[in-house]
Amino acid sequence: MDEKDIRRLIEAAVRARDMSYARYSQFKVGAALLACKGDPETGADVCAGEVVNINELNASEYRIFTGCNIENSSYGATICAERTAVCNAVSNGCRNFKAIAIVGGLNSTGIKGITYPCGICRQVLSEFSTDMYVIAARSEDDYDMRKLSDFLPESFGVGQMK
Secondary structure, eight states: OOHHHHHHHHHHHHHHHTTOBOTTTOEEEEEEEEEESSOTTTOOOOOOSEEEEEGGGTEEEEEEEEEEOBOOSSGGGOBOHHHHHHHHHHHTTOOOEEEEEEEEEETTTOSOSOOOOOHHHHHHHHTTOSSSEEEEESSSSSEEEEEHHHHSTTOOOGGGGO
16 A cells, blocks of 8 residues: 555544544544455445545555444443444445554544554454554554554454354
């Protein structure tokens, strides 16, 4: 992925962060998930969403799906931004993910530190691809990018279900 594509994902995550419902923690998180147009199993073009060109990946069309954290007074019912983005993509027919950008921070302080995916989000993302890039960002110019497998080595997956 080139800098332009990374920047585009981070910008989308920042916009998604503004939509967060963080009534209790005041810690808002936004995520932007880059998904391939076709289904990884069938190749069918069933994916909806914003069309983007990602030249570095040698494909003509990808989609960006965003998500934000949505808190609940019953804390266990809270959903993270990353899982919201995954639900958005899957409900629009996309399951082939290449990258996810994540930004977070307290309402009053903005984005100061890097927010990484929690354990549950890492597991949910690994269901679709351990090779996807995770871009945890403070800004469009200040981020940490690694493969999901670096964050979740030896993940539990479909191989254990057989």
